[in-house]
Amino acid sequence: MFDRDARSVTEAVLRALDPAELPDLSEVWKEYWEHPVHPSDLLERDRVLGSGLAGAVTEWAPLVVAFVGTEVLAGAAVDAAKDGLRKGSARAWAKVRGRAGRAEGRVVFAEDQLAAVGDAARAAALAAGRSEPDADAFAEAVQAALGDG
Amino acid sequence: MAEPASSARFLLLHLSLGAGAMFAASYVFAVADVWRGANLACVADATGAADPVRTLVTCTDRVSWWQGLAVLGAPVALVVATVVAAALVPAWLTRRRRIAERDLDPTVAETLRRLVADAGLSRAPLWRTAPGDPFTYGSPPRVVLGPNIYRALRRGHATAVVRHELGHVVNRDVGRTYRALLAVGLFGAAVVLPLALSRPDPGFAVRFALLTAVGALTWLAVLRTREHDADRLAATWDPAGMTAALAAARPPRGRLPWWLRTHPTPAHRLAALHTPDRVAVAESLATGIAAAVALIETAAVLATVLDGTVHGTRWLAFLLAAALLAVPITTILGTRPPRSRWACGTALAVGLLVGSQLTPRAGPWLGSVSFSGAGVEPGAALTAVPPWTALGLGVVLLLGCVGWFHRPHAVAIGPLLGVWFLLLGVAVDGSPLNPTATTVAPPPPNTRQAGYTCAWLGATGPPAFARPGLAEHLLRADDLLLREIGRAWGTETARTALVRRCGLLIRYGRQP
Numbered sequence: 001m002f003d004r005d006a007r008s009v010t011e012a013v014l015r016a017l018d019p020a021e022l023p024d025l026s027e028v029w030k031e032y033w034e035h036p037v038h039p040s041d042l043l044e045r046d047r048v049l050g051s052g053l054a055g056a057v058t059e060w061a062p063l064v065v066a067f068v069g070t071e072v073l074a075g076a077a078v079d080a081a082k083d084g085l086r087k088g089s090a091r092a093w094a095k096v097r098g099r100a101g102r103a104e105g106r107v108v109f110a111e112d113q114l115a116a117v118g119d120a121a122r123a124a125a126l127a128a129g130r131s132e133p134d135a136d137a138f139a140e141a142v143q144a145a146l147g148d149g
Numbered sequence: 150m151a152e153p154a155s156s157a158r159f160l161l162l163h164l165s166l167g168a169g170a171m172f173a174a175s176y177v178f179a180v181a182d183v184w185r186g187a188n189l190a191c192v193a194d195a196t197g198a199a200d201p202v203r204t205l206v207t208c209t210d211r212v213s214w215w216q217g218l219a220v221l222g223a224p225v226a227l228v229v230a231t232v233v234a235a236a237l238v239p240a241w242l243t244r245r246r247r248i249a250e251r252d253l254d255p256t257v258a259e260t261l262r263r264l265v266a267d268a269g270l271s272r273a274p275l276w277r278t279a280p281g282d283p284f285t286y287g288s289p290p291r292v293v294l295g296p297n298i299y300r301a302l303r304r305g306h307a308t309a310v311v312r313h314e315l316g317h318v319v320n321r322d323v324g325r326t327y328r329a330l331l332a333v334g335l336f337g338a339a340v341v342l343p344l345a346l347s348r349p350d351p352g353f354a355v356r357f358a359l360l361t362a363v364g365a366l367t368w369l370a371v372l373r374t375r376e377h378d379a380d381r382l383a384a385t386w387d388p389a390g391m392t393a394a395l396a397a398a399r400p401p402r403g404r405l406p407w408w409l410r411t412h413p414t415p416a417h418r419l420a421a422l423h424t425p426d427r428v429a430v431a432e433s434l435a436t437g438i439a440a441a442v443a444l445i446e447t448a449a450v451l452a453t454v455l456d457g458t459v460h461g462t463r464w465l466a467f468l469l470a471a472a473l474l475a476v477p478i479t480t481i482l483g484t485r486p487p488r489s490r491w492a493c494g495t496a497l498a499v500g501l502l503v504g505s506q507l508t509p510r511a512g513p514w515l516g517s518v519s520f521s522g523a524g525v526e527p528g529a530a531l532t533a534v535p536p537w538t539a540l541g542l543g544v545v546l547l548l549g550c551v552g553w554f555h556r557p558h559a560v561a562i563g564p565l566l567g568v569w570f571l572l573l574g575v576a577v578d579g580s581p582l583n584p585t586a587t588t589v590a591p592p593p594p595n596t597r598q599a600g601y602t603c604a605w606l607g608a609t610g611p612p613a614f615a616r617p618g619l620a621e622h623l624l625r626a627d628d629l630l631l632r633e634i635g636r637a638w639g640t641e642t643a644r645t646a647l648v649r650r651c652g653l654l655i656r657y658g659r660q661p
Contacts, residue, residue, distance in 0.1 A: 020304055021300075021304075024300045024303070027296070027300065028300075031296060047281065047282050047284065048330065048372065048411045049284045049286070049326065049327075049330070050281065050282030050283065050284050050412075051282055051283045051284060051310060051313050051314060051376075051379075052282070052376060052398065052401070052412035052413075052415075052418075053282070053283065053309070053310045053313060053394055053395075053398050054281070054282040054283070054295075054398075054399065055397065055398045055399025056307075056309065056310055056394040056395070056397045056398045056399075057297055057298055057301045057306065057307045057310060058397065059297045059300065059301065061300075062297065129399050
């Protein structure tokens with residue numbers, strides 16, 4: 001049974017990728033819930049007068065928060081909510097709508113689900129402009145955190 | 150410290166835009182009918198005057214003077230509009246990009262202080278925050294860093310990115326970049342777009358498109374070069390950090406070739422980090438094109454302004470224009486070593502040759518229209534020159550340009566260009582292949598009668614040419630009339646002035 005909130009999952013993924021960024025998580029978390037973005041939006045478009053060096057500063061925290069916060073937990077919780085609605089219960093969906101900190105999921109991830117989440121994580125990292133090795137590392141960290149619940 | 154290479158390209162960009170603006174103004178004011186009313190008013194004044202010929206010439210000279218200034222006014226107007234727009238941009242950008250101040254925590258503040266000290270800046274820029282790629286704007290300069298950069302700085306990372314932005318500040322290219330961006334935008338909106346929508350003459354459209362392309366490509370080169378300059382400067386403060394940052398930078402998206410991009414690829418940036426910038430062939434070619442157009446237009450304007458006041462106006466106009474243009478040419482091409490003297494010299498010569506043929510004054514539509522009463526406008530069309538003469542002119546220009554790259558100095562290129570363009574003008578004007586050269590004929594009596602004839606033709610031309618039969622008759626009489634007028638006038642200058650005024654009026658009469 002997966003029984004952790006979004007914040008703790010995010011922390012687990014970030015700890016696996018770069019523990020040095022953990023002190024920044026609160027700030028990134030706050031920024032994200034003030035202006036939620038899809039992981040692909042993290043790939044900043046090239047601006048005429050920009051430095052062109054945006055990619056030189058790689059931070060894991062924004063990607064982890066955007067992916068885990070929206071795609072995994074919200075997606076899984078939406079699935080759960082749909083199941084719940086089919087059973088006549090809307091409580092899970094209400095939790096999703098609660099967003100930050102309250103977007104709790106109580107979901108058991110099967111092997112094939114974890115594999116699908118891993119693929120999604122990899123795709124999200126690539127969409128955010130990460131390299132292939134970075135995308136693989138990110139997928140592993142997400143799978144480990146979710147499978148560890 | 151030597152001026153960064155981007156300074157020369159900024160100058161090339163402004164030269165290209167200035168040439169483009171003069172080019173467009175020359176076309177609009179010479180070919181379009183905007184001066185018709187003023188010239189016809191001169192005819193009306195002359196008809197009732199005691200000395201109609203002198204009245205007509207004096208009046209049309211005044212109109213010509215204003216026409217010349219209008220051509221010069223186009224680049225001046227572009228500069229003024231750019232400066233005004235540049236003053237408004239920082240406030241607009243602050244709102245648009247949601248740029249905010251940010252309290253710096255002690256670690257970040259200390260890091261930034263150290264980076265500013267390394268850059269040798271006496272005054273730190275203002276630190277701002279906004280999402281997205283770091284950039285710098287405004288005066289005093291404001292460096293905008295995303296929240297991710299601030300977080301990275303807290304951990305001791307991302308200093309190379311900040312150093313790169315400080316490189317822009319030290320190179321003083323921030324204000325220049327925004328002004329260049331605005332100048333290009335205003336040129337596109339106020340010059341290119343209206344002309345494109347006006348369905349211009351195809352010959353003009355091709356020439357103007359080429360000149361616009363030179364300006365656009367130069368603008369992109371300016372943006373890329375300023376990044377190289379900032380990288381190089383940042384690398385002098387922290388070589389390893391800058392190399393690592395460029396190695397980690399993400400390649401730009403899309404499939405555009407490098408020369409159409411606003412930023413060089415990280416691979417190009419890394420390669421250029423320790424390579425001194427040299428004058429490229431493309432740069433020489435673009436400089437030649439822009440300089441030739443600007444030189445011919447400037448000479449024509451100077452000739453108009455000096456007309457009738459200085460003996461030998463034509464020589465003076467060309468030499469003065471060349472002396473003016475020698476300064477930007479030398480700054481753009483003469484302050485760095487060329488990749489190859491022969492290649493760059495040939496490219497400069499080809500550019501000058503192409504530019505001399507691009508200008509509207511080399512076009513067929515200016516046949517009988519002139520700004521200058523003294524016949525000093527450069528008739529630049531090489532097609533009107535015998536092939537051996539054209540070849541000789543080309544060889545002289547080629548050897549001159551290649552030789553100049555051995556010791557590039559404004560004092561050398563000025564006379565070279567002045568004399569060469571003057572020779573081109575003389576060769577074209579004196580050529581038997583030039584149809585307009587025959588309009589100047591030997592002198593003779595009865596000036597008053599010729600003046601009256603000319604004034605009558607100018608006054609009655611437009612309505613008369615609306616009737617096909619009469620128009621054909623008058624067109625047949627056109628050449629004879631001009632010869633007659635030429636004979637009728639005493640001094641060469643005055644005779645040429647009158648002939649060209651009549652040509653101007655007749656041409657207006659031919660307008661549908």
